[in-house]
Amino acid sequence: MSSSPQKKLNVGILGCGPIAQFAHFESCQKASNVELYSICDVAKDLLDRMQAIWQPTKAFTKYDEMLADEELDAVIIATSDPFHVPLSLKAVAAGKHVLVEKPLSHSIEECQELRQAASAKGVYVQVGHMKRFDPGIEYAQKFIQEKMGEIVALKAWYADNTHRYTATDNVQPLPILSNLTKKPGLHVKSDLERYYMMAHGSHLLDTALFLGGEIGALQASLRQRFDIYCWFIDVAFKNGALGHLDLTIKLRADWHEGFQVYGENGSVFAKTYNPWFYKSSDVECFLESEQQYLRPLGADGFSYRRQLEHFADVIQKSIVPTATTLEHGTDVVRGMIAIKRSLIEGRRIYLDEVKSGSL
Numbered sequence: 001m002s003s004s005p006q007k008k009l010n011v012g013i014l015g016c017g018p019i020a021q022f023a024h025f026e027s028c029q030k031a032s033n034v035e036l037y038s039i040c041d042v043a044k045d046l047l048d049r050m051q052a053i054w055q056p057t058k059a060f061t062k063y064d065e066m067l068a069d070e071e072l073d074a075v076i077i078a079t080s081d082p083f084h085v086p087l088s089l090k091a092v093a094a095g096k097h098v099l100v101e102k103p104l105s106h107s108i109e110e111c112q113e114l115r116q117a118a119s120a121k122g123v124y125v126q127v128g129h130m131k132r133f134d135p136g137i138e139y140a141q142k143f144i145q146e147k148m149g150e151i152v153a154l155k156a157w158y159a160d161n162t163h164r165y166t167a168t169d170n171v172q173p174l175p176i177l178s179n180l181t182k183k184p185g186l187h188v189k190s191d192l193e194r195y196y197m198m199a200h201g202s203h204l205l206d207t208a209l210f211l212g213g214e215i216g217a218l219q220a221s222l223r224q225r226f227d228i229y230c231w232f233i234d235v236a237f238k239n240g241a242l243g244h245l246d247l248t249i250k251l252r253a254d255w256h257e258g259f260q261v262y263g264e265n266g267s268v269f270a271k272t273y274n275p276w277f278y279k280s281s282d283v284e285c286f287l288e289s290e291q292q293y294l295r296p297l298g299a300d301g302f303s304y305r306r307q308l309e310h311f312a313d314v315i316q317k318s319i320v321p322t323a324t325t326l327e328h329g330t331d332v333v334r335g336m337i338a339i340k341r342s343l344i345e346g347r348r349i350y351l352d353e354v355k356s357g358s359l
């Protein structure tokens, strides 16, 4: 007797803005284990256009109505940062699993509230740090875990550049916009230092945590000249490894992102591309015992689709998540707050001290 194929996960996308248009609609369409079941946006004109293009089973202007649908299994929260946790809490209360865009939040208290709610309801919440699903970075992490032995030091850098929109406008259709969209009261870019940390620093911290493990303490400095913002962050990982993180925005050069990891039995060297090129990181892992560099191809660089397939697998097949869970998402928020405190107080901050507060 042949077993019936696994039912696909019915996913609803909340928010039809740029990130849904650039990543999530197409990810749902292409994911092997997901059905684009519903979409929702308060902006009816935008909703209608996205419905015509992506053909979900249902479309809603009211989030509560989308959540009330019993056929819906999970929600992607693709809205502005301040709405992430409040809208995730609603989904969790309705018993839906959640893939929420990064950064999870700006506050520890919000993260904790969501963790408690998700655990009480027994639903899975994953944070959209999709770089963990860049096949090169995935390979590097596995090499570090399984072959490299004890980690001695990690350097990671993430520099968004002056020419990024020239490059991305060439590979993406321009997003379809509306005057009816729901936005937070304060414009997210009204405080650029905070915005850059939330938008970009959160990715750098998540990569550092993924590869290096939990951070014990950090000390940050920030130089802001012209319109360049440059943070250098000295990190002490809990496993004893030394760390150095460089977050630079408006770099006068090409996109510049990557990492180096030095370990007992080998080393890792990586260059990461602008995420919208869907190109896997170039990674070389040197294994001392073989005296050879290992270099994965990583042909499938659609990290947004791959994070979604993983999300569905965690829910449907109970695999152990390698994604950014609520615990890791909270650690990223804690790291961002620690960086800010270190700048204000001019000292090293132990992350265990950061039990509350916001960015």
Ligand SMILES: NC(=O)c1ccc[n+]([C@@H]2O[C@H](COP(=O)([O-])OP(=O)(O)OC[C@H]3O[C@@H](n4cnc5c(N)ncnc54)[C@H](O)[C@@H]3O)[C@@H](O)[C@H]2O)c1
Pocket (backbone or CB within 6 Å): 014, 015, 016, 017, 018, 019, 020, 040, 041, 042, 043, 046, 061, 062, 063, 078, 079, 080, 081, 083, 087, 101, 102, 103, 128, 129, 130, 180, 181, 182, 183, 199, 275
């Ligand atoms: N992972 C990545 O690489 C990446 C890249 C870019 C942006 N992002 C993240 O994506 C998120 C969204 O970015 P964006 O530029 O698409 O945002 P946006 O604010 O432009 O669009 C969000 C859409 O959601 C709708 N919306 C908000 N609240 C709603 C509600 N309660 N009910 C119905 N509709 C609602 C709005 O009307 C809007 O159309 C941000 O958190 C950002 O950090 C992630």
